[in-house]
Amino acid sequence: MPALLSPDAPPRASSQQHFELRRFDAPVGAEVIGLDIAKPIDDAAFARLHRAHLDHHVLVFRDQRITPAQHIAFSRRFGPLDIHVLHQFHLGDHPEILIVSNIKKDNGEPLGLGDAGAYWHSDISYKPEPSLGSLLHAQELPGEGGDTLFADQHLAWEALAPALQQRVLGLKAEHSYLAKYEALRAKNPWRPALSQAQIDKVAPAVHPVVRTHPETGRKALFVSEHFTTRILGLPQDEGDALLAELCANSVKSEFVYRHRWAPHDLVFWDNRSLMHLAAGTPDALRRKLYRTTVRGDAPF
Template structure:
């Protein structure tokens, strides 16, 4: 039996799993959406954590306009310097994510976006322009479910702990490009490591979620390196639990809008040397608590 949740005369959400992911229908993102529809999408984002739209043939301007209905759009301060994330001839709020046979780009590690910022993003809206013939799916993990699945002793251990987050993977990529030393120095001063709670409380729902990820979380404050890595490794693995995941197959005109406060995602790199082109806008967020 298909679960269908009708929240307006035409706007519908079809869940993909019991609690994570829903396909949205009954909306044309080329149109200017009224506030009621925007509010319903916002509420559904908190509930389902990632929303999927099909057959949305929108322009860059429409992509930007849709994103701005949910808040200020942020400009990623680092990826424009990374090979494969070139933003010439596009608005700075748009991140171009393109993989070709000559330049293979993917994010094949479980992560939440820009957790190294003091105020990480609320969420991202990623649209597909060119999809590979095979492969190239993206997965999302429900980090609220990951927290709930922990044993009571681990929950008690991490309740009041904080962890440090850093943009080290981007630095490594930038160092590989000649002449970037001064730029890296400047960005390190502008974006020092950030401290966030390991257990984050969602500002809308009040639900708790794990908020550490392997690429950007470096250590737990107040613990030795060995103690940090032992506990963090245990927490990182929770995102790999299939019961907490939803998987999405990209097609041109597909859009995914995810809540960065309660999910992690993983871009599967099983499509090389196929061509994949996606563009992303990111809604600015607030400081985790």
């Protein structure tokens, strides 16, 4: 016989939300069906989400009508949030949100970071404690283009020839935000000049070329064409050749999921398992997304 609730017991399961997971026909990624981020998520549902994120590396929540504050609150359940160095592109009173957008304001200034992710990378790998994951919420989407690609770096590691695995295991590499900044700025002059205070916040960091995921224990490649500048202990030309070989291997099509954005999508990916790339938007079309970035641990 089921236990009876006393009359003053809290309403049972009022905050429970049931959801399903549908794995994509791709190396990574799953859709979370039936969960409304704007509503309370109890600990059991959150634990399932956490597990799904570790298993699939990319979670897609469709049609999320959430405010910036709700976006931030949901992100914070996974850890403290990073504040992006380009304060020029923070969202108003919410510095936890970086505006990713190619839209220009009436005065001609950029609304957001317009060329974010134009190269394969893992978010803020240039910091001593790179990101656990990022959450990108669609605000305005172009009629064509604007896809985001995700490449599984566990599969990239596992696919390396054993001799190459032996060669790179134990190597360390430098990651720098500044190394390509001026080149990007020359190409996209709307990028703001960095103040000394901003430069001081993004001193280069050194990380293992092969990292171990702190929650699953799986190994993953952790170098990118965008932020990785050199491999320590190797002559620059030899290191460059090795980096090029690793980066070319990292983004083979068999490791990649291509996300085609739908209105109000929220996409949450694991920066410890994946690299990602913004495939580009035609200049004449408007695209705007809000990003939060959850801080992670120092890679080992």
